[in-house]
Amino acid sequence: MGSESRIILASGSPRRRELLEKIGIEDFTVLADTSEEVITPGLSPEEQVIKLSLQKALNVAKKCNKNDIILAADTIVYLDSKPLGKPESYTDAISMLEELSGRKHSVYTGVTLLRDDKVISHAERTDVSFREVSGSEIEAYVKTGEPMDKAGSYAAQGRASIFIERIEGDFFNVMGLPLCKVSQMLKEFEVRL
Amino acid sequence: MGSESRIILASGSPRRRELLEKIGIEDFTVLADTSEEVITPGLSPEEQVIKLSLQKALNVAKKCNKNDIILAADTIVYLDSKPLGKPESYTDAISMLEELSGRKHSVYTGVTLLRDDKVISHAERTDVSFREVSGSEIEAYVKTGEPMDKAGSYAAQGRASIFIERIEGDFFNVMGLPLCKVSQMLKEFEVRL
Numbered sequence: 607m608g609s610e611s612r613i614i615l616a617s618g619s620p621r622r623r624e625l626l627e628k629i630g631i632e633d634f635t636v637l638a639d640t641s642e643e644v645i646t647p648g649l650s651p652e653e654q655v656i657k658l659s660l661q662k663a664l665n666v667a668k669k670c671n672k673n674d675i676i677l678a679a680d681t682i683v684y685l686d687s688k689p690l691g692k693p694e695s696y697t698d699a700i701s702m703l704e705e706l707s708g709r710k711h712s713v714y715t716g717v718t719l720l721r722d723d724k725v726i727s728h729a730e731r732t733d734v735s736f737r738e739v740s741g742s743e744i745e746a747y748v749k750t751g752e753p754m755d756k757a758g759s760y761a762a763q764g765r766a767s768i769f770i771e772r773i774e775g776d777f778f779n780v781m782g783l784p785l786c787k788v789s790q791m792l793k794e795f796e797v798r799l
Numbered sequence: 800m801g802s803e804s805r806i807i808l809a810s811g812s813p814r815r816r817e818l819l820e821k822i823g824i825e826d827f828t829v830l831a832d833t834s835e836e837v838i839t840p841g842l843s844p845e846e847q848v849i850k851l852s853l854q855k856a857l858n859v860a861k862k863c864n865k866n867d868i869i870l871a872a873d874t875i876v877y878l879d880s881k882p883l884g885k886p887e888s889y890t891d892a893i894s895m896l897e898e899l900s901g902r903k904h905s906v907y908t909g910v911t912l913l914r915d916d917k918v919i920s921h922a923e924r925t926d927v928s929f930r931e932v933s934g935s936e937i938e939a940y941v942k943t944g945e946p947m948d949k950a951g952s953y954a955a956q957g958r959a960s961i962f963i964e965r966i967e968g969d970f971f972n973v974m975g976l977p978l979c980k981v982s983q984m985l986k987e988f989e990v991r992l
Contacts, residue, residue, distance in 0.1 A: 629961050737979060767971055768822050768982035768992060777970040778960055786930060789961035799961060 611721075613797065616666035616678035617782075621763070625783045626677075630799050631792075634677075639665040643680065645689055652729035654689070655680045655716025660727055663718040672722050675795050681715045681782050683758030690758045699748045699759040706758065707769075708738040713758070713780045719791050726791050730784035732775030734762070739769050804914075806990065809859035809871035810975075814956070818976045819870075823992050824985075827870075832858040836873065838882055845922035847882070848873045848909025853920055856911040865915050868988050874908040874975050876951030886952045892941045895952040900962075901931040904951070906973045912984050919984050923977035925968030927955070932962050 615626060618638035626634060639662040645654060658680035667676055683690040685705055693699035710733055718727045747766065753759035760766035762773075762780040778785040789799050808819060811831035819827060832855040838847060851873035860869050876883040878898055886892035903926055911920045940959065946952035953959035955966075955973040971978040982992055 628957070630958060737983075762970075764821070765823060767978045769979065770969070771979050772968055773970055774967050775965055776963070777955075777966055785960045786962065786964050790930075 610671070611673040611675060612671065614666060614670055614674050614676045616662045616676050619782055621761075621782045622679060625778055625781060625785060629785055629789055631797075637666050637669060639678070641665055643691075645682075645691075651682065651684050651687075651689070651712065651714045651731070652716075655682055655714045656718070656727045656729050657716070658682075659716035659718040660720075660725070663720040663725075667720055674721065675792075675797065676718075676720045677788070678718045678720070679715055679783055681713060681757050681779075683711055683713050685709070685711045692755055692757055693753055693759045696748055696754075699753040700744055702759040703739065703744045703747065703753070704741075706736045706739075706760070707744070708736060710735040711758070713775075715779050715782060715784055717784065717788055717791065719795055721795055724795070726794055728784075728787055728791060730776055730779045730787055732773055732777070732779040732784075734770055734780060735772040736769050737771045743769075803864070804866040804868060805864065807859060807863055807867050807869045809855045809869050812975055814954075814975045815872060818971055818974060818978060822978055822982055824990075830859050830862060832871070834858055836884075838875075838884075844875065844877050844880075844882070844905065844907045844924070845909075848875055848907045849911070849920045849922050850909070851875075852909035852911040853913075853918070856913040856918070860913055867914065868985075868990065869911075869913045870981070870985075871911045871913070872908055872976055874906060874950050874972075876904055876906050878902070878904045883951045885948055885950055886946055889941055889947075892946040892952040893937055896932065896937045896940065896946070897934075899929045899932075899951065899953070900937070901929060903928040906951070908972050908975060908977055910977065910981055910984065912988055914988055917988070919987055921977075921980055921984060923969055923972045923980055925966055925970070925972040925977075927963055927973060928965040929962050930964045936962075 613634040659678045663676045663678035776784040806827040852871045855871035856869045969977040
């Protein structure tokens with residue numbers, strides 16, 4: 607390992623990769639943290655996603671250079687105060703989407719930027735309002751396979767766009783990275799966009 | 800011309816084409832209306848975008864079958880009550896973006912669906928809040944060329960994503976089609992998604 611400074615994306619999500627490229631960062635390395643994510647009871651959504659993003663950043667830092675800038679993120683969907691993770695099965699996806707139908711939920715993404723002993727973390731919340739979605743629409747959507755690897759069982763940028771009546775906050779946060787905030791955090795690490 | 804029913808997108812915008820494909824409509828014909836768009840003084844933003852989308856639909860209908868479903872849309876950015884169209888030059892784009900910096904503006908899209916003597920129109924508003932954007936960021940953005948064919952001189956789905964602190968409403972409306980509403984309007988014309 608040299609001492610050159612790289613940007614490390616500590617996430618296996620192809621959406622996050624796309625989002626980084628969208629804001630003009632093309633030269634980065636993907637090093638996903640594969641350890642299991644555990645929800646800690648008693649934490650607020652903000653504390654929860656910050657904790658998980660920080661853990662990912664610290665785990666990945668062990669495999670990196672001192673000079674590397676590590677970007678880690680964790681997204682959780684909360685309906686009322688209940689966290690919805692990725693669905694474990696088609697049935698699970700259907701019941702999550704039934705719960706989201708006709709209601710507002712919140713998407714939280716925690717982001718951590720870390721280089722050596724400098725750490726910045728941030729939690730961003732976006733509220734998402736689903737229109738009433740019929741059982742047959744949910745079934746057709748789950749059949750596309752799109753929900754299976756997504757927190758809350760939907761992709762805002764995909765076919766589920768027709769379910770989303772309204773959002774309040776950063777749209778890209780729902781996809782997994784709050785781009786406006788991330789771009790400003792990167793400035794703190796002298797990354798020019 | 801046969802009597803088969805086609806979906807006609809009365810818009811030359813590649814973003815609108817992408818958005819239709821995103822919601823699963825793949826079989827459609829693009830027939831853009833090339834007549835000039837004129838802002839009518841005294842109309843509200845909603846009336847304005849509905850009027851323009853209706854005009855586009857009616858103009859394109861002349862070249863279509865009776866059974867064709869025509870989808871037309873028009874997007875205008877309003878800062879306070881001032882409409883911002885597409886920039887006419889780099890300098891124009893720079894001054895529009897300077898005006899948007901640190902403020903909230905509204906994006907209105909008018910949508911008209913038309914088949915024979917059945918017409919539905921709708922105006923959708925999304926509020927977009929820009930963070931303070933520096934002169935050098937604006938210049939760098941304009942240099943990418945992205946603002947040149949966009950109402951308000953930016954693309955929410957592109958590099959300008961880092962300027963957008965918050966939106967309130969349908970994100971895809973800012974890109975040119977309010978997908979949630981459009982999918983429901985299409986149902987009224989028996990188009991299944």
